[in-house]
Amino acid sequence: MALPFDNSRRLFGANLFFATTGAVLELEGIAAEPELLQAWYTRVAAVRSRLGWDGPRAVARVHRRGASLALPAPVDQLFVATEVNEWALCASLLESAPQRWQGLQEALIAAAFEAADDPEAVIPPVLEESAALLRFERLAALEVRPRLTALLDAATDRKLLYIVDDEMLTLGGGEAGRDFPMGELPMVAGVPWNQLHTVPTALVTGSNGKTTTVRLLARCARAAGFKSAYSSTDGVFLDDELLDTGDYSGPAGARMVMRELRAQTAILETARGGILRRGIAVSRAKVAVVTNVSSDHFGEYGIDDLEGLADVKLSVAAIVPPDGLLVLNADDALLRAKANGLALRLSRCPPLGWFSLDAFSAPLTEHRARGGATCGVNDGHLQLTYEGTETDLGSIASMPLTVDGHATYNIANLAAAALAAAALGIAPEVIARVFATFGADPADNVGRMMCYEYRGARVVVDYAHNSEGLRGLLTVAEHLRSAGTQSPAGRLGLLLGHAGNRRDEEIRDLAAVAAQFRPDLIVVKENEAHLRGREPGEIPRILRQALLQSGMAESSLRLRMSEVEAALSAMEWTQPGDVLALPIHSSQARAAVLAILAQG
Numbered sequence: 001m002a003l004p005f006d007n008s009r010r011l012f013g014a015n016l017f018f019a020t021t022g023a024v025l026e027l028e029g030i031a032a033e034p035e036l037l038q039a040w041y042t043r044v045a046a047v048r049s050r051l052g053w054d055g056p057r058a059v060a061r062v063h064r065r066g067a068s069l070a071l072p073a074p075v076d077q078l079f080v081a082t083e084v085n086e087w088a089l090c091a092s093l094l095e096s097a098p099q100r101w102q103g104l105q106e107a108l109i110a111a112a113f114e115a116a117d118d119p120e121a122v123i124p125p126v127l128e129e130s131a132a133l134l135r136f137e138r139l140a141a142l143e144v145r146p147r148l149t150a151l152l153d154a155a156t157d158r159k160l161l162y163i164v165d166d167e168m169l170t171l172g173g174g175e176a177g178r179d180f181p182m183g184e185l186p187m188v189a190g191v192p193w194n195q196l197h198t199v200p201t202a203l204v205t206g207s208n209g210k211t212t213t214v215r216l217l218a219r220c221a222r223a224a225g226f227k228s229a230y231s232s233t234d235g236v237f238l239d240d241e242l243l244d245t246g247d248y249s250g251p252a253g254a255r256m257v258m259r260e261l262r263a264q265t266a267i268l269e270t271a272r273g274g275i276l277r278r279g280i281a282v283s284r285a286k287v288a289v290v291t292n293v294s295s296d297h298f299g300e301y302g303i304d305d306l307e308g309l310a311d312v313k314l315s316v317a318a319i320v321p322p323d324g325l326l327v328l329n330a331d332d333a334l335l336r337a338k339a340n341g342l343a344l345r346l347s348r349c350p351p352l353g354w355f356s357l358d359a360f361s362a363p364l365t366e367h368r369a370r371g372g373a374t375c376g377v378n379d380g381h382l383q384l385t386y387e388g389t390e391t392d393l394g395s396i397a398s399m400p401l402t403v404d405g406h407a408t409y410n411i412a413n414l415a416a417a418a419l420a421a422a423a424l425g426i427a428p429e430v431i432a433r434v435f436a437t438f439g440a441d442p443a444d445n446v447g448r449m450m451c452y453e454y455r456g457a458r459v460v461v462d463y464a465h466n467s468e469g470l471r472g473l474l475t476v477a478e479h480l481r482s483a484g485t486q487s488p489a490g491r492l493g494l495l496l497g498h499a500g501n502r503r504d505e506e507i508r509d510l511a512a513v514a515a516q517f518r519p520d521l522i523v524v525k526e527n528e529a530h531l532r533g534r535e536p537g538e539i540p541r542i543l544r545q546a547l548l549q550s551g552m553a554e555s556s557l558r559l560r561m562s563e564v565e566a567a568l569s570a571m572e573w574t575q576p577g578d579v580l581a582l583p584i585h586s587s588q589a590r591a592a593v594l595a596i597l598a599q600g
Contacts, residue, residue, distance in 0.1 A: 001103040003111060004030050004093060005069075007301070008086055010078040012164055012251070013279035016311055017059040017070035019318035019346055021164075021279065023081035025089065026302060027066035037067065039092035043129070044071050047084045050133050051140050053077065063302035075152060075164055076145035083125070084136060091127045147185040154188045155283075159321065161198040162283045163258055170255070173282075174199035174229065174263030199263060200226075200424040201282065205270040205313045206291025206329075208469045209413040210249070212401070212448050213291060214269045216417035217424070219444070220434045221265040224426045229263035231256065233271075233463075234446060234587060238262055245587065250274030254281035265424065272312045276301040280319055287423040288316035289327040289416050293334055294468040299503050310338050317342050320350035325373060325423035327416055330354040330363040353423065355415035357408060359383045373422070375415040380405070382435070384418045384428055391428035393418060393435055400439035406479040407449060409472040410439075447590055449476070452597040456576025457490070459597060461590065464583040465499070467509045473581050474517045481579040490577030492517065493570050496543055497525035497563070499585065500534035507539060508546040515550035521573055522547060523558045525566030529586035537561070563589035571596070 008025040011017075017024065030036075037060045044058045048071070058071040069089060073081035090108060094101045108125040116122045123139060126132050148169065155162045155171050163170040169180045176197040180186065200221070204213045211232045221228035222239055229238045231253030235245040238260055248256065249271040257266045258281075270280065270288075293310045303309055314335075320326050326342075326349075328335050343349040354367050359376030368374050368385050375384045375393075382393040393414075397405040401414060414435055421431050442450040442461075450461040458480045464473040474494070481489050496514050498507045514522060524540045524547070540559055547557060560566035563586050574580050584590045 001101075001107040003086075003090075003107055004028060004104075005086060005089060008082050009277060010082060011070070011279035012075070012078070013281055013283065014315055014318035015070075015275060015279040016315055017061065017068070018056045018072050020055055020072050021075045021078060022070055022072040023078060023085045024068055024070035025082070025085050026068055027089065030066060030093070032060070032062045032067035036092055036096060037062075037069075039095060040069060040088045043088035043091055044084065046129075047088070047133065047136055048073075051077070051080075051136060061302060063308070064299075064304045065302070068302045074149065076148050077140055077143055080136060080139045080143055083139060087125065087127065087132050087136075091129065091132070094127055145182075145185070147187065148182070150188050151180075151185060151191065154191070154193070158193060159198075159284070160193075160196060161201065161258070161285075163255055163281055165251075165255060165281075168255075168259075170259055172196035172198055173201060173258040174266055175227075175261055177258060177261070179259060198284070198286075199266055201258075201266040201268070201285040201287075202420050202424060203268045203270045203280070203282070203285045203288040203316050203319070204291065204420070205272070205275075205289070205316055207294040207296050207309070207313075207466065208472070209291040209409060209416070210269050210271070211463070212410065212413045212445055213289060213417050213420070214267050215445055216401075216413065216434070216438060217267045217420055218265075219438055220417065220421040220426050220431055221267070221424065223434050224430045226264040227262050228265045228267060229257040229260040230267035230269070232269040236260075251278045251281035258282060270316060272303070272309065273300070275312055275315050276303070280315060282319060284319045284321055285316075285324065286321075287325045287327060287420045288320050289420050290314060290316065290329065290335060291413065291416055292329050292332050292468075294466060295506060295509065296466040296502075298506065300501065306334055310334050314338055314342065314345075317350055318346055322348075322350065324350055325353045325419065326350045327353045327355065327419045327423070329412060329416070330356040330361060330367075330376075331358075331412070336363060353386075353419040355412065355419055357411060357415075373419055375418045377411065377415075382411075382414060382418065384422060384431070386419070386422040386428070389428075391432070393428065393432040399435050400437065401435070401445070401449070403449065403451070403476050403479065404483070407472065407476050409469075410449065447584070447587075449473075450594070451480075454571060454580075454597055455574060457574035457578040457580055459571070459574075459580045459582060461582045461584055461593065461597070463585065465585060466506070467513045470510060470513050470583065473583065474514070477579050477581040478517065490575070490579060491520035493521040493573055493578060493580040494519040494523070495525055495563075495566050495570055495582045495584065496522050496547075497527040497566070497583070497585070498539050498543065499527055499530035500532035500539060501530075504542055507542045511543050511546035512550055515547055515552050519556065521556055521558065521570065522552065523560055523566045523570045525563050526561040527585055528562050529588070564592050567593045568596075
């Protein structure tokens with residue numbers, strides 16, 4: 001018998017469901033009937049009472065394919081919490097339909113032995129309630145770590161950041177942090193608390209612009225004289241030193257940054273996947289940024305719409321202290337609406353900083369009137385207001401990242417980064433100095449809005465990975481095309497592909513945005529490094545069909561089965577005066593293409 005749940009997992013920090021640790025599973029292939037959910041609630045409550053677990057209420061979040069069932073639990077009881085969660089669901093199913101689920105206990109037992117490192121240590125699952133409660137008491141006694149909870153309580157009292165995972169406890173961070181193996185935890189009195197503190201730390205999340213904002217913040221910190229460690233989709237860095245390559249926008253990247261003993265500031269890219277899978281890795285941060293929310297990654301972990309995605313992103317608010325700053329995009333109507341509910345969701349709301357493309361938009365004007373922090377565009381200049389002081393950070397058009405003021409999404413990234421940098425204690429004049437030069441060298445922001453001359457054509461390499469990102473890239477490409485020296489304007493070419501973990505609807509939306517700009521050439525690519533469950537050729541087929549349905553001529557379309565081949569095909573097509581937009585998502589493919597572009 002197949003088990004009726006999937007992705008049973010532990011949550012090591014604040015998350016979509018609550019601002020603490022716990023466990024969650026996904027109800028798989030079964031209707032989330034109210035009677036079933038109530039039975040699950042009742043059983044979970046009984047176990048929590050028996051084990052003495054307090055905290056917020058368990059959460060059943062119903063979604064398109066079932067429900068996410070989450071229960072809060074102490075940090076040293078997370079394995080037990082997953083067992084409690086699975087039992088509460090399975091016992092409720094068996095009670096509701098004994099004939100249908102009569103083999104469920106045997107399936108649980110088989111799964112427990114299959115997952116065990118030491119089968120002899122397994123205490124077999126049982127569904128009968130009194131026996132199950134006794135089993136949970138035994139499991140809880142085996143897992144309990146009083147030293148760990150005492151250390152975390154002491155760190156919280158001292159307003160000290162901490163990180164917990166299976167192997168290590170970190171108290172503080174960066175150059176003033178200390179790591180303790182889980183098997184060698186000291187007593188509270190044995191910790192040199194006076195030597196520990198939290199380096200200025202920022203989290204950056206959102207649908208688009210995360211990596212650019214992270215890099216801006218890291219550069220500002222470095223310009224202010226700090227060694228800055230940061231994580232992103234491209235790797236983990238200490239200033240310009242690459243510590244490790246790969247997508248580190250999740251908990252692993254956060255842990256690596258906070259455990260870097262040379263770091264004096266920490267900037268953490270925080271993707272939705274990590275929040276949903278494991279929760280937020282760090283317990284607190286001086287500042288958190290939500291750049292925006294747009295359609296992306298729907299259908300994973302029960303997130304089917306923008307409302308749910310916004311809730312995931314705003315989970316970062318839970319770790320911002322009362323003396324910190326939560327930076328939000330005032331031009332995003334959903335974020336504005338959701339911000340009003342943060343106090344209800346979290347029982348408090350951290351101080352807010354709003355950014356916008358218009359410094360005199362109603363949200364920014366009203367927020368400044370209340371003494372709040374804002375950043376926006378005023379008469380072509382970026383204006384920062386922080387702690388009651390207004391600063392002109394410079395002309396937008398003179399900031400290389402904005403491409404003469406036409407990359408509006410990068411203007412938003414600059415405004416967000418300005419607020420976050422100010423909250424980290426970086427002086428406005430340092431921020432302005434960084435903004436005046438960042439992006440002039442393509443290496444400043446690798447893979448994002450990198451502009452090259454190639455055989456007389458303009459080539460823009462970017463990471464645009466969803467519809468809104470592509471729209472921003474093509475808007476800039478159109479500007480470059482019309483601003484060229486050729487008369488008439490040159491042609492527009494585009495590389496187009498998508499990762500496999502997107503819904504067909506999102507793939508078709510990407511194609512629709514591309515078709516709106518009427519490129520003279522679209523090379524449809526296979527994103528071979530990101531198939532993520534799709535068959536080879538499946539996504540290019542969907543894209544090509546959608547492009548034809550959107551009115552693109554078949555003669556304007558090419559198909560290549562790798563990113564590098566697709567980019568080379570588009571580059572061979574160009575002639576002087578053309579503009580070529582190359583969204584490239586694999587780091588290996590990008591490195592190969594950039595090596596060719598560097599040769600001119």
